[in-house]
Amino acid sequence: MRRQNAAGWLLHDVKNRGVTAWLLFAALTIFYILIYGYRGGAMEPIANVFHGLMGTTSSSPDQWAKTLIFFLPENLVDRWTLYGFLYSVAVCTGGGWVIWKYRHNRYQIVRTSVVIFVQVAFGFSIPHILKFFQQPDYYFSYFWPLKFEYFQPSYIASHPGWLVFYTFAGSLVLVPVMTVLFGKRWYCSWVCGCGGLANTFGEPWRHLSTKSSWSWKFEKVSIHTVLALSVVTTAMWIVPSLPGVNLVEGTTAYAVITWVRSAYALVVVTVLCGMAGTALYPIGGTRVWCRFACPMAAMIGLMQKFGRYRIRVKRDMCISCGMCSKYCEMGIDVRAYAQANFSFTRASCVGCGLCAEVCPRGVLRLENVSRKDPQELNMTALVDESWKGQHSSVGSRT
Amino acid sequence: MNIVIIGNGVAGITCAQVARQRDADARITVVSGETDYFFSRTALMYSYMDLMSRRDLEPMERSVYRKQRIDLVRDWVVDMDASASTVKLGSGSTLPYDKLVFAVGASPNMFPWKGADQIKDGKVHFVSMQDLDDCERLTKTSKQAVVVGGGLIGIELVECLLHHGVKTTFLIREPYYWPMALGREEADYVTEHMRHHGVDVRLEEEMTQIQVDAAGRVSGVVTNTGETLPCQMLGIAAGVKPNVERIKAFADAPELGRGIKVGPTLETNLPGVFACGDCAEIHYPGQERPLTELIWYSAKRQGALVGGNLFGDAAEYAPPLFFNSSKFFEVEYTTVGSVMDAPDNAPTLYRKLPGKYMSQRIVHDGERVIGFNMLGSRWNHEILERWIHERRSAEWVEKNLRSAQYDVEFGRAPLHKHDVQAMPLNKEWP
Numbered sequence: 001m002r003r004q005n006a007a008g009w010l011l012h013d014v015k016n017r018g019v020t021a022w023l024l025f026a027a028l029t030i031f032y033i034l035i036y037g038y039r040g041g042a043m044e045p046i047a048n049v050f051h052g053l054m055g056t057t058s059s060s061p062d063q064w065a066k067t068l069i070f071f072l073p074e075n076l077v078d079r080w081t082l083y084g085f086l087y088s089v090a091v092c093t094g095g096g097w098v099i100w101k102y103r104h105n106r107y108q109i110v111r112t113s114v115v116i117f118v119q120v121a122f123g124f125s126i127p128h129i130l131k132f133f134q135q136p137d138y139y140f141s142y143f144w145p146l147k148f149e150y151f152q153p154s155y156i157a158s159h160p161g162w163l164v165f166y167t168f169a170g171s172l173v174l175v176p177v178m179t180v181l182f183g184k185r186w187y188c189s190w191v192c193g194c195g196g197l198a199n200t201f202g203e204p205w206r207h208l209s210t211k212s213s214w215s216w217k218f219e220k221v222s223i224h225t226v227l228a229l230s231v232v233t234t235a236m237w238i239v240p241s242l243p244g245v246n247l248v249e250g251t252t253a254y255a256v257i258t259w260v261r262s263a264y265a266l267v268v269v270t271v272l273c274g275m276a277g278t279a280l281y282p283i284g285g286t287r288v289w290c291r292f293a294c295p296m297a298a299m300i301g302l303m304q305k306f307g308r309y310r311i312r313v314k315r316d317m318c319i320s321c322g323m324c325s326k327y328c329e330m331g332i333d334v335r336a337y338a339q340a341n342f343s344f345t346r347a348s349c350v351g352c353g354l355c356a357e358v359c360p361r362g363v364l365r366l367e368n369v370s371r372k373d374p375q376e377l378n379m380t381a382l383v384d385e386s387w388k389g390q391h392s393s394v395g396s397r398t
Numbered sequence: 399m400n401i402v403i404i405g406n407g408v409a410g411i412t413c414a415q416v417a418r419q420r421d422a423d424a425r426i427t428v429v430s431g432e433t434d435y436f437f438s439r440t441a442l443m444y445s446y447m448d449l450m451s452r453r454d455l456e457p458m459e460r461s462v463y464r465k466q467r468i469d470l471v472r473d474w475v476v477d478m479d480a481s482a483s484t485v486k487l488g489s490g491s492t493l494p495y496d497k498l499v500f501a502v503g504a505s506p507n508m509f510p511w512k513g514a515d516q517i518k519d520g521k522v523h524f525v526s527m528q529d530l531d532d533c534e535r536l537t538k539t540s541k542q543a544v545v546v547g548g549g550l551i552g553i554e555l556v557e558c559l560l561h562h563g564v565k566t567t568f569l570i571r572e573p574y575y576w577p578m579a580l581g582r583e584e585a586d587y588v589t590e591h592m593r594h595h596g597v598d599v600r601l602e603e604e605m606t607q608i609q610v611d612a613a614g615r616v617s618g619v620v621t622n623t624g625e626t627l628p629c630q631m632l633g634i635a636a637g638v639k640p641n642v643e644r645i646k647a648f649a650d651a652p653e654l655g656r657g658i659k660v661g662p663t664l665e666t667n668l669p670g671v672f673a674c675g676d677c678a679e680i681h682y683p684g685q686e687r688p689l690t691e692l693i694w695y696s697a698k699r700q701g702a703l704v705g706g707n708l709f710g711d712a713a714e715y716a717p718p719l720f721f722n723s724s725k726f727f728e729v730e731y732t733t734v735g736s737v738m739d740a741p742d743n744a745p746t747l748y749r750k751l752p753g754k755y756m757s758q759r760i761v762h763d764g765e766r767v768i769g770f771n772m773l774g775s776r777w778n779h780e781i782l783e784r785w786i787h788e789r790r791s792a793e794w795v796e797k798n799l800r801s802a803q804y805d806v807e808f809g810r811a812p813l814h815k816h817d818v819q820a821m822p823l824n825k826e827w828p
Contacts, residue, residue: 001534002448003562012448104728106809213459314804315780317723319694320408320457321441326450335457356806360725362732362776365804 014282015204021282028279034061035083036274042266076131084124087197091119094200101203107353107366111189115196123193138163141191144171145230145295153241176303182368183309184300185351194277194290198329199352202286206354209285209331216331219292219348226268227298233264268293287329291348301347308368310345311355313338317363324355324364338363399424401708402485402495404475406430407439408694409675409701410501411468416705418466426467427493429485431474433527435460440694442530446558452527480650480668497670497708500658501701502645504638504676504692512607518614521632524555536631537562544568544619545633546605548575550724552635556597557727559631567598567627569605569619579722579738582824583748584757584773588726591755595727608632638692640677655679657690662714664704672707674700680715693722719786721779729755734782735769737761743822744768747792751816758799758813761823762792775811776804 002012014020030050037047037058044058051057065082066074072081095116102108118141127137136159139147149155150167178186188195198206236257240247247254277289290297311334318341324334330348334355337344356364401417403410406428414426437455444450463470471493477486484492506523508514514521520536523529533555543559545552548570559566574585575592592599600621607620618628640657652666653659657679664672664680675697680689691700696717703715724731740761747760756774760767766789770782781802785795796818803810 001446001537001562004538005563016451105806107806110808213461314778316695316698317721317779319440320438321444322438322450322454322457323441323444326444326454339457353806360730361723362730362804365776366807 015207017208017283021205024282025279028281029275032275032279035079036270038079041270042262043270072128073132076128081128084127087193088120088124090201091193091196092116092200094197094203098200098203102357105353105357108357111353112200114190115199118191119193119196123196136163138166140166140170141193143175143296145227145234145299148230148234148237151234152237175300179300179303180307183307183345183349183351184297184304185309185349185366187300188290188297188350189352192296194273194294195287195350195352197278198281198286198290202281202329205281206286206329207326208283209287209291209329211325211328211331211333213333216333219331222292223294223298223301223348226272226293227295229264229268230295233260236260268295285329285331287331287350290350291330297348297350304349305345305347307345308370309349309351310343310367310369311337311349312343312365312367313341314361314363314365315341317361319361321360323358323360327354327358329354334364399708400494400496401426401499402493402497403428403499403501404430404485405499405501405503405675405677406433406436406470407501407503407675407697408436409503409697409704410499411436412698412701413499413501413674413705413708414468415466416702417708418468420706420709425469427469427471429471429473429475429487429493431472431488434470434472435463437527439525442524442527443554443558446530446533447561474644476644476647478648478650480671483670495670497672498668499704499708500645500652500666500671500673500677501675501697501704502641502658502677503697505641505643506634507637507639508634509636511605513610514608516610516614517608517616517632518610520610520616520630521608521634522555523634524551524558525638533558533631537564540564540630542566542627542629543631543633544605544627544629545635546619547634547636548572549578549635549637550576551638552633553592553726555633555635556592557595559633560596564631565598567600567629568592569603569621570599570601571604573602575599575601577825579733579771581737581746581748581759581771583750583821584759584771587750587755587757588729588773591727591729638676640679640690640692642677655688659688662716663707663712664700664715665707672704674704689717691717695722719783721783723779729774730776732772732777732779732782733770734777734779735761735767735786737769737771737823738825740769740823742825745792746821746823747796747818748821749813749816749818751811751813756811758818760792760795760799760818766790767792767795776806778802778804 002008010020012018014024033043033047034050036043038044039058047058051060061079061082065079066077069077069081069085095112099109099112122139122141127139131137144151156164175187189199239245240257247257272293273289280288318338320335320339322335324338328334329352330350332346332349351366353366356366399421401424403414403426410428414428417424417426435456436458438457441450441455445452445455471487473487473489475485476488478484483496484494485498486492506525522532522536524533537559542565544567545556545559546569552568556566556568574582575589576585580588589599589601604622605619606622608616609618609620609626611617616629616632618626619632620626642654642657645651645654645658652668652671652673657677658666658673660666660673660678660680662680662682664674664678666673676692678690678700682689700715703713707713719735721734744761745764746762748757750757754774759771761769767786799813805811
């Protein structure tokens with residue numbers, strides 16, 4: 001039952017797909033159309049509908065950015081600076097609130113602090129500092145397959161060696177090693193900007209993810225499809241610039257390659273990742289992109305299945321209350337595992353730790369299983385029933 | 399085989415699911431007058447506080463019942479005919495059975511307080527879905543509430559009322575909160591924690607009279623100190639008892655005591671008729687006192703046992719080492735083994751972390767550990783159980799306590815910084 005006062009109504013309405021939630025969804029969608037509707041972009045015609053109503057043009061957002069971010073040199077500032085700035089502000093304020101809300105939980109404090117730091121430093125400041133010194137604006141917190149342009153031969157040829165080294169070492173060594181050791185959470189809920197926004201600004205809507213078994217089936221198909229498409233698209237970027245390959249404009253091969261590249265950029269990168277992922281917060285929950293479409297999440301999710309990370313379930317202690325499932329942003333029915341005494345690793349789990357936080361019986365624990373785990377039970381103790389009759393539990397118990 | 403289960407709580411549904419695993423062809427019918435689908439009673443408070451919707455309380459997708467072919471009937475069972483093997487439903491229809499399971503749960507205790515018979519509205523319990531309906535309806539017109547009964551359901555109801563801005567007084571008859579389970583030291587700081595949240599906690603105060611207004615709505619209660627506490631809602635959370643009232647009216651009924659009397663296999667005196675969960679009163683040969691376990695975990699275990707015994711397993715119910723957990727506002731609680739049934743003045747090792755609502759109590763008998771009461775941090779009861787089974791000494795357990803900690807990563811409670819002290823268990827209840 002919601003609280004009785006006006007604030008209670010608003011809070012319930014905006015968090016539970018009420019009128020205000022739909023209004024917020026509409027506002028976010030328009031915001032994204034304006035941001036992505038730049039001159040020459042695929043979104044421009046739709047953006048121009050709104051610009052027509054406002055008497056502005058598709059280049060106006062760059063001007064707004066220069067006005068609002070007056071404290072940075074004008075040549076550094078465009079609409080993406082404004083977006084990055086707003087994004088960072090949302091992560092910082094939402095993150096501050098999340099840290100306060102879960103101040104009794106050190107995992108949440110540490111994780112949220114790191115995610116705020118990564119956004120402010122690697123997601124916003126460092127790329128702009130690099131730009132200021134006329135360096136390439138490299139995002140250190142993104143790896144393949146989120147950033148596959150870094151792997152193009154032409155990009156490699158034109159960038160400093162240490163950046164190229166970071167690109168390869170990051171994607172080929174750091175990502176798999178970290179994922180096997182700690183699960184995909186090290187990235188999805190500690191580093192990634194999308195996850196960072198979801199776990200800070202998006203906190204009020206995390207429970208909206210659907211938990212149906214149908215959505216799980218859909219998720220497995222959709223996310224791995226996108227992963228496959230990202231592999232194909234990466235090849236489309238690399239192959240044409242390999243030595244000996246001479247792609248001529250006007251040929252069918254050329255047309256197919258450019259079409260695939262731009263279709264992926266529009267559908268996956270712009271619409272699904274850039275726009276829908278965030279605009280859908282008030283309607284579909286915070287991790288729609290991460291759960292159904294992110295190729296990085298798909299890839300490290302598969303690695304996670306073979307790694308050490310798991311959610312541990314304490315035997316027989318679950319009361320099936322369902323808070324864990326309700327507050328799982330990835331739509332995992334955690335309760336189904338907990339009430340069956342089943343410690344588990346799901347590919348989609350981003351290790352945000354909220355299931356363990358909201359569990360009123362302390363049943364769940366995120367952990368990296370080590371071979372020296374002191375908590376593994378030995379069977380001798382379990383079959384020793386000599387305690388029986390010593391302090392019998394016969395009697396009334398409530 | 400035709401199996402009829404009365405009650406769709408955790409005992410009944412667990413029983414139905416185990417029965418289905420045993421026999422793919424049995425006809426399984428679950429009858430409940432309370433709700434269409436099994437829901438988690440323990441999560442009522444989260445729905446009341448808007449943290450979950452009603453639908454979220456259901457532990458399984460509804461399609462599960464169809465897939466497992468468990469027929470759900472929404473009705474009350476009003477009578478049974480043991481010789482014809484039928485039960486009669488409120489709608490007038492009858493259901494034949496080969497095996498019958500009572501999993502009817504428990505209902506709240508109500509005592510003959512002065513004025514209680516005048517109440518037409520304003521009194522709530524917090525056990526059933528209908529109770530939640532009542533609570534939500536009454537909250538809208540209540541500014542003050544009184545909750546009677548110093549146990550788990552009481553503190554949950556208090557937390558919900560406070561969440562909705564209702565000024566709440568918590569009347570606890572005993573000298574400290576929940577003496578059934580907590581030592582004085584723990585109870586004192588749980589009380590402090592409640593007061594910190596704005597609860598008006600009254601220890602050693604009892605309700606002596608209930609006042610109602612002209613319309614019969616509760617308007618106040620008088621306590622044994624003579625004080626009148628105005629309130630528009632009165633929560634009664636003075637424990638629960640096996641739900642046998644309806645069964646008493648049956649033409650044929652299994653033998654009843656405080657609950658439904660069953661033997662160690664959970665079968666009643668009527669062949670093929672079983673009882674499990676809160677309603678079962680288990681009699682063991684040679685033991686004077688029967689066992690009634692009114693908790694979630696036992697209901698689940700007993701339901702599973704009956705699910706097999708329907709098919710002739712004849713497995714006897716032996717309760718494992720006791721464990722339980724709970725949460726008092728933000729303070730988490732884990733108990734294992736003997737604390738409340740330890741002898742009076744049993745030696746314990748006790749550690750309170752200063753400035754925190756966090757403590758550990760290791761109960762022992764001088765030689766070996768027999769129980770644990772842990773508050774404010776998380777513990778793996780499986781390890782604590784093992785130490786009891788292994789007959790570890792209190793000193794050994796204290797030295798190794800760290801390996802049973804279950805706190806979140808980075809958040810391990812800092813035990814090593816504070817010493818334990820020897821302290822006898824203070825049992826101040828009759």
